Amino acid sequence: MWFTLAEHAVLTADSHADSHGGAHTSTGLSNNKLGMWLFLGSECLLFGGLISTYMLYRGRVGEGPRPSQVFDIPFTSVSSFVLLMSSLTMVLAVSAAHKGDDRNTYLWTTITALLGATFVGGQVYEFTAFYNEGMGFTTSLFSSSFYVLTGFHGVHVTVGIIMLMSIVGIMKRSKVPGSKSETVEMIGLYWHFVDVVWIIIFTLIYLIPA
């Protein structure tokens, strides 16, 4: 977990810092954005590996509960909806940042973070409920791979929330080195990516029966 945290922080942080970003690059795309896209490309393979593991093991429940016995699809659908809506508010935040409208940037960034926190809160509730129904981390191959996959995603969302809150704090103290709007946009790229990954995970785990 610490691993991904460090990675994101480094990438987005250097993007915070580089004031000469997109000035004179060979491709015309700023270094920060190109770097972020490359990083997200790498993340696809990370989730690819985790999803493959889950797909291999989702039917191997051993003595533990089967997916259909624990999943509460209406509940998770609502929290998924909340997460998807956060992509909309993220777009509004980026748009406000591009217009140089600090007030609305703070507002939408904070709302995005709150929606993300709601999603993570829902995940914590869900994990607790599953645990109480007898599905611990080590109960079965299904449970281990389920917790690892959704856990990794949850950590990604959490890192996103930390970045969103941090950028508000740093902006309010006028300590953003380089372009504010680009920094918000970079966090936006990351945020949308994490949302898209959730759509895939939600479909594969919850909607397609094992």
Add this chain to the structure above:
Amino acid sequence: MTNIERPTSASEVAAVATPSTSLGALKRPVASTGWKSWLFTVDHKKLGIMYSAAALFFFIVGGLEAVLIRLQLAAPNGKILNADLYNQMFTMHATTMVFLFVMPMAAGLANYFIPLQIGARDVAFPRINAFSFWAFLFGGIFLNLAWFLGGAADGGWFMYAPNSGPVFSPSHGVDFWALGLQITGIASLAGAVNLITTVLNMRAPGMKLMRMPIFTWMQLVVQFLLLFAVPVITVALFLLSFQRNFGATFFDVSAGADPLLWQHLFWIFGHPEVYILILPSFGVISEVLPVFSRKPLFGYPFVVFSGAAIGFVGWGVWAHHMFASGLGPVSVAVFSISTMAIAVPTGVKIVNWTMTIWGGKLQFTVAMKFAVGLIVLFTIGGLSGVTHSVAPSDTQQTDTYYIVAHFHYVLFGGAIFGLFSGFYYWWPKVFGKLLNEKLGTWNFWMMVIGMNMTFGPMHILGLQGQPRRMYQWTEARAGEGFFNFGFWNMFASIGSLVLTTGVLLFLINIVITARNGKVSPLDPWDARSLEWMTTNPPKEHNFDSIPTISHLDEFFHRKYEEDANGQMVKVKTAEQVLKELEDNADAHIHMPSPSYWPIVLAAGLPVIAFGMIYSIPIAIFGGVIVLFGCYGWAIEPSTAPDDDFDPPATTKDVVHVG
């Protein structure tokens, strides 16, 4: 920051400037000399040197491990190592050579030469570059800490289940291994993002992709391979750590798991990794061969595209490492064919190199000798590789010394010979002095003879049936006749000592050159590519003015022009070319400023990893360091603006702060 104002005086005077803390949590480091200037540097050249120096150290460590293995196997019933220590020795030998020598050495060369070859003043993200180096170094040290804390990893470098589990590997060795590789993986990933961005975005005007030097091209392919391969091993290592530390059963057959999951994840990373190891060396010799043949590289686009093709096809061959695991006939056939197919672009390269030297005015400098050595030895290894692609034959060879022979020919004869070629070729560029050619020739021949003596007989040993990872062999199993196990094992062990002597000569050469080596002229090899179009060693800002590129082999075309008969004749010396650049020097050159944060952030990682093994509070402490590093990093501008200095560095004085 280096803030150079021109024109001022001929010599740059270092003036004291104190950066303010207005934008960062800590004052900026300002040392331009001494150890602090290395510890907090973000200069790609200093980092390149540090990468290479650290890698060379690990090369010696890995080499000593190899010598111990050969001494153990020299005679029947070897007593030097016990079975347990032997397992640790071969595991760490491979891990060290792959992850802590060849990869970082190639990264060191990439760091140093990519910006120079594309006409840039630094990489795209200088601080991430520094972070990559420190993360690699701390990860490498962390991996080796296990030796002193109850024993190193002992499951073989590909750490198959169930050998990696607590039953067969009860010490913390595998934990150190998994977490240490996570840390070096972070380093590789950050490096890949950084170097790809650099190559795509930081090229000098006119430096189109198809005008880039081949070394840069091959490194670009390598960095893409790293970008997509590292996350896969990351997943595998996480699953392994969760199994060992938190009781999960991902690879535990008794719990219904599929042990092939690990093999697939490992080799989806592991096979691209093979090309990650070899392509940088292909790049090096594609620079060296044309220079010492006095001809352009034959079929530049073919070399580029065959490199890219290797990069693509490299993703579709991983299961040839698993022919013996019962994949089923369809998978085996598919991977067999794709493995044969990947030999084609490699063959294209070998043809191109041969055609490059064909009819050239050859100069057999040591760099050239190593380059030609690579072509020959790698071809031998490549041919035994093709025999592995034939699944029925491979099934016979799996887990025998035949495999060991194969990958040492491609990795030692290929990757390492290429790196040595690069050492001799670029040494004057980096240090301003020429390595001793006479000693270098001895170094080369000892290594060629030693490596063939060591790894050549392993083909025979393998076909005679000697298994890999066997800590002892007995007289009873040695076989009949004079040329039995006994003879060839002794022969290979003597060879390993010859090889060691060869490497030792290189180390001696470094010392002799540093003490009283010949000072290199500006352009000792009459070279072709852009990194030679600056001083030796290069200035801190690489180029006084960023050159505009109009040719492949730009430097060559600035020195040579076609005469009436269509012959290339020298019209300018390197000194004159350099003078032109210096006369048009840029007035303002802003270099990225040194920073504390990369090393702070990287230092947190092994602390977290240590805590994961021993005690969670330590891990939390490491997490706090990482978080602190992130915030410090986030609010510090990568290039200090003039007003980040006290007094502000806006005067005409030359301010030289690191």
